[in-house]
Amino acid sequence: MTRWLITNGTFLTMDDSNRQFKGWMAIEGTQIAALGEGDAPHDELAIAKEVIDGTGLLYLPGLVNTHGHSAMTLLRGIGGDRALQDWLSNYMWPLEAKYTGDDVYWGSSLAAVEMIKSGTTTFVDMYDHMNRVAEVVDTSGLRASLMRGVIGLCSEEQQKEKLAEAVRFATEWRGAANGRIQTMISPHAPYTCPPEFILKFVEVAHEFDLPIHTHMSETIAEVEQNVRDYGSRPVEHLDRLGVFSRPTLLAHAVHLTDEEIALLAERKVAISHNPVSNLKLASGVARVPDLLTAGVTVSLGTDGAASNNNLNLFQEITAAALIHKGVSGDPTVIPAIEALRMGTVYGAQSIGLGSVTGQLKAGMKADFIAVTLNQPHFVPLTDLASHLVYASNGTDVVHVWVDGRQLLRNRELLTLDEERIKAEAQRGYERING
């Protein structure tokens, strides 16, 4: 395996010691082999096939986007600034009904372009035609946790078919693309899947050793409906159904009581916080400082591009650091480094990849990004974590590596044809909207 070396770089490791230093990093094959402060050791220089000068660059782990529907890029900008039900019923659902596998392929390809160019190296995706998303992961070189999102408001027979398809996808694609594809199983939400159907997901999750991902408590209306229909709020409801007996990632979780937060902490359930989508759709502001205090792992997701409207996880990191200060009245909550943890190490941990990605550490996969410090908003060079969160944005990312392979070089994509993808995505939108 080829061993190569970065020298003279600035590194933000995001590991427990929270180190920021000038130094070097050696990559061997798909992994980070070693890293350290100061000049590279002579033996590293001796065995390196290639040495890259990292002067002026800040290296950090690639970002982990823990909730999204990548093919929804084709619906970007449609029906914005409207009430949620109007937006869903009159814009999203009628258009999504027209999606073909090709639309999912090009929409997800466009998402991959955006994500790589803004520093995301791992993403979670829940949609339909997931084999086409898996193809995009394979081609692009990204890492992903993929799943068929299943809405259960249909006949028992249809439910059975959909579940079988979800299990088939999860078991067939798990470990594909050199291990870069992991899979989960996903009942869409408590309000779109009857309890007896959710029980079946729990069963197969145990049978096939799959984690569970679902939407929960995004809106107040949804929580109230849960109480009306099932006599309990969503956390208790899902707990009773046994969902939390599996590793679980919940998207949104905006509306929570103290008791629900305590139970989520006890059950070690992870939360994907989607601040921009929650603001744009006026869902509310999640109780993230309380969740973190309770010990819940909170990561960040963009949600689909139709409710964001981009897939730049740096914007979520910034939003998470800012909004909870303003709403709580406490400027010390979610400091910059904690927001970065949410976008990296906590993201990896929340999808079972805590020992694989999300930190710069010997033995972990070489999933990392380089940010140029030669920008006016990085002057003066004071607190780099603060600058990344409050002053920078995704366009300062210049290089991206996943699994030791470079996907972006000087903002040029190496694995995807950006111009063709933009043209095909535009065509896909025009067909759907035609």
Added chain:
Amino acid sequence: MTRWLITNGTFLTMDDSNRQFKGWMAIEGTQIAALGEGDAPHDELAIAKEVIDGTGLLYLPGLVNTHGHSAMTLLRGIGGDRALQDWLSNYMWPLEAKYTGDDVYWGSSLAAVEMIKSGTTTFVDMYDHMNRVAEVVDTSGLRASLMRGVIGLCSEEQQKEKLAEAVRFATEWRGAANGRIQTMISPHAPYTCPPEFILKFVEVAHEFDLPIHTHMSETIAEVEQNVRDYGSRPVEHLDRLGVFSRPTLLAHAVHLTDEEIALLAERKVAISHNPVSNLKLASGVARVPDLLTAGVTVSLGTDGAASNNNLNLFQEITAAALIHKGVSGDPTVIPAIEALRMGTVYGAQSIGLGSVTGQLKAGMKADFIAVTLNQPHFVPLTDLASHLVYASNGTDVVHVWVDGRQLLRNRELLTLDEERIKAEAQRGYERING
């Protein structure tokens, strides 16, 4: 005067008719001479000295940043994530006390670099050593409204000197740089200027026909102190002192009652909303939808880079469009086009430049920017105002013109030496912090 032409561009005029069209625009000297849909007329092509192809570019008015302290770029990233009084007393004030005129010059130059590169063409600046900021405006080619910010917590003699200096600056520099510099007068805030001192600002504002700019009601503590010290909340207090008898721009105005909003509307007082600074310092969320409904002109400001931490007004536009939806629970408040108005036309109107800048309109100054549409986050090309607000960011700005003169071409600055400015700003910070 040279007349030149842009053809095949997409234009977002931000005028009352709210037009978005493919077409052409003619510039003559410092002004927009004409614009229209479709192909450029033959007579325009005949008289144009130069024709620029605007294919793939979106042209819109340059942004107007209505509140800031540009020299504070030197303190970017210092003392972040701390309580307000800790941050001010232990970080900002001790360092600001060491500022020289040169620090203000290089700090403001760095601010100019950032602002031009993110599409701002006019900015409001309140600080000390303002003649050095005026030099930067002159050199950079930007448009600005400048003022000495005066803190009155000192002897009567010092107050007198400071006020005289503020008046001298305002009268000497008004109309300088080919009319690109306008001036105002600024008592820093009701809590830093005793009432009898504020009265003197009102007097000179009338005598020299100057508008007034001040901070107001940024924090709850400040409002409570005003009630304790003067028996009324800040709006009533300033109204009684006659401040609103002059054209007035108030920064922040986070904490307002219904009665205060009604009075601000009646007195035609303009508000500079600084959403990112208000979130970062945990000041709270201003009642912007209520202010707009009441007919108050609300524009956007970045505040200083130390509490933001950049000067990218696109981030304020996005924050304004997102946060008020999330906090109010209504996804229809501040739609994309309204957020863009806050960043352009309302900004110009709030500083007396409503007939000068902030719109693409024949007879107005040629202050405009071009955004490249060839970005993944602009695909599909649906609602361009939505894309600008929710999907784009300042780095999509490729060209900038002010007063008919190009300041940025393909993201290269034409009037400022970016590399030297970054180096001098870094040195300034190191000296101050040394």
